[in-house]
Amino acid sequence: MEFKDDSLALHTDAYQINMTETYWHDHMHNRKAVFELYFRKLPFGNGYGMFAGLERIIEYVKGFRFSDSDIEYLRDSIGYEEDFLQYLKSLTFTGTIRSMREGELVFGNEPILQVESTLAEAQLLETALLNIVNYQTLIATKASRIKQVIGKEKALEFGSRRAQEMDAAIWGTRAAFIAGFDSTSNVRAGKKFGIPVSGTHAHSMIQVYKSDYLAMKKYAESCVRRKNKVFIPLVDTYDVLRSGVPAAIKVAKEFKGKVEFLGVRLDGGDMAYLSKETRKMLDQAGFQQTQIVASSDLDEQTILSLKAQGAQIDVWGIGTKLITAFDQPALGAVYKIVAIENEEGEMVDTIKISSNPEKVTTPGMKKVYRIINTLNQKSEGDYITLEDEEPQKEEQLKMFHPTHTFISKYVSNFEARELLTNVFVDGELVYKNPDIFAIQQFALENLNVLWEEYQRTLNPEEYPVDLSQKCWDNKMDIIHEIKAELKTK
Numbered sequence: 001m002e003f004k005d006d007s008l009a010l011h012t013d014a015y016q017i018n019m020t021e022t023y024w025h026d027h028m029h030n031r032k033a034v035f036e037l038y039f040r041k042l043p044f045g046n047g048y049g050m051f052a053g054l055e056r057i058i059e060y061v062k063g064f065r066f067s068d069s070d071i072e073y074l075r076d077s078i079g080y081e082e083d084f085l086q087y088l089k090s091l092t093f094t095g096t097i098r099s100m101r102e103g104e105l106v107f108g109n110e111p112i113l114q115v116e117s118t119l120a121e122a123q124l125l126e127t128a129l130l131n132i133v134n135y136q137t138l139i140a141t142k143a144s145r146i147k148q149v150i151g152k153e154k155a156l157e158f159g160s161r162r163a164q165e166m167d168a169a170i171w172g173t174r175a176a177f178i179a180g181f182d183s184t185s186n187v188r189a190g191k192k193f194g195i196p197v198s199g200t201h202a203h204s205m206i207q208v209y210k211s212d213y214l215a216m217k218k219y220a221e222s223c224v225r226r227k228n229k230v231f232i233p234l235v236d237t238y239d240v241l242r243s244g245v246p247a248a249i250k251v252a253k254e255f256k257g258k259v260e261f262l263g264v265r266l267d268g269g270d271m272a273y274l275s276k277e278t279r280k281m282l283d284q285a286g287f288q289q290t291q292i293v294a295s296s297d298l299d300e301q302t303i304l305s306l307k308a309q310g311a312q313i314d315v316w317g318i319g320t321k322l323i324t325a326f327d328q329p330a331l332g333a334v335y336k337i338v339a340i341e342n343e344e345g346e347m348v349d350t351i352k353i354s355s356n357p358e359k360v361t362t363p364g365m366k367k368v369y370r371i372i373n374t375l376n377q378k379s380e381g382d383y384i385t386l387e388d389e390e391p392q393k394e395e396q397l398k399m400f401h402p403t404h405t406f407i408s409k410y411v412s413n414f415e416a417r418e419l420l421t422n423v424f425v426d427g428e429l430v431y432k433n434p435d436i437f438a439i440q441q442f443a444l445e446n447l448n449v450l451w452e453e454y455q456r457t458l459n460p461e462e463y464p465v466d467l468s469q470k471c472w473d474n475k476m477d478i479i480h481e482i483k484a485e486l487k488t489k
């Protein structure tokens, strides 16, 4: 039997539905629960992460509903009982989601997103939420890292052909734009998100005409007919300095005033040497404004090296190594329950103990604050509290390392900026995601509060993510309680 692929509700792991069935049978499914989504370790050895994914989460949660064909499929395949299937059919998301905003700086072991809803709903959302955040935040972080090295020069996203499938190309390029990239080569992403689109041409076009000059001339003729008139020929198909660049210059002179000779693209060879020689040739021909675009397996390391060699590159086209998060393919974010309603209707904090201290969860519904020193507008670190705390009302905050507690400092003159914002409240969407340019602007401004020591790509300082005393005490009390209980067994 064939089933229509008409909803995303089954974009989940089977165990989520199995657990939901258990809760439903046991009349636990409508208990209130709180889950928090976070990663433990920053990727790529970077000093900060950049959050992306909320746009798609909003789309997903708004549309969360099991379709008729979903129910038919579950009946036909796993064969859940009919009453449970009818319960699934009736579900929509009725809870509350708080999230960081896209472009926010995020760090290890702090909630990026929080779901407070019925146990069943929170559980059923897990896989998709992690799927979205793990990829988009990873790519935004990689893109921001690459942008750190590129600085003010332009960064073009070229990855679609190498991305892990179509969704990754589209949402990955959006994440890269959030982190400060200037354009995408993916035209659909341009249409869908309003990201500026740019493009040159491939080696194949030169090969088709068997001549740099002839191909570039034909290309220029079509550029003339376009509104933007942009002419950026690729110069390395046969020989950059003997054929590609001279042909580009010749055609540009012939079409002076009719096309905009914005740049030439180099895609390989020794790009330090070739870019310097190309620069000289363009300058001598009077094209001082024409830029040099480079592409070919670039990432932050090759870009840094090319810059150190004095490469004359103005624009960087980056594909594979960005869109596939080449050096670290997973962020490793997790989604953990931190509180559950008991039989008396009270919320009870819950913990997961592990022999690995980093994997012990922090119980209780929490708030995350960025502590900004008002004297220099730089961040002192992030501060995680239980939900009823109000750090802004304190004269002085004690910030201490959550594992090495002797590492501590007192901060006065601070603004405690709350980072989680209401996105859904009781099932209603209450947040409007800003447009993509505003999100990019927000992301770039966020970096201003971070000392440079956290922004360098190599061995950055570790940014403090601390627990409030109350949050830390709560965790320790719960650990001791559980240990005591285990002892008596």
Ligand SMILES: Nc1ncnc2c1ncn2[C@@H]1O[C@H](COP(=O)(O)OP(=O)(O)OP(=O)(O)O)[C@@H](O)[C@H]1O
Pocket: 267, 268, 269, 270, 271, 272, 273, 295, 296, 297, 298, 302, 305, 306, 309
């Ligand atoms: N001067 C340079 N210093 C450091 N890395 C460079 C320099 N020039 C190019 N690179 C990088 O070296 C790699 C070149 O690899 P390779 O020789 O396989 O490709 P290529 O020269 O582009 O060849 P092709 O065009 O046939 O693919 C690319 O990752 C490129 O970004």
Ligand SMILES: O=P(O)(O)OC[C@H]1O[C@H](OP(=O)(O)OP(=O)(O)O)[C@H](O)[C@@H]1O
Pocket: 158, 159, 161, 162, 201, 202, 203, 204, 267, 295, 296, 297, 298, 317, 318, 319, 320, 321
């Ligand atoms: O190297 P990346 O960072 O992934 O950037 C994208 C690459 O895609 C194109 O090469 P490809 O060989 O696919 O096509 P081409 O024939 O146009 O060179 C382009 O020339 C870049 O080298």
Ligand SMILES: O=C(O)c1cccnc1
Pocket: 158, 159, 185, 198, 199, 200, 201, 265, 295, 317, 319
């Ligand atoms: O426009 C380009 O130059 C481009 C686009 C995708 C991949 N490589 C290059």
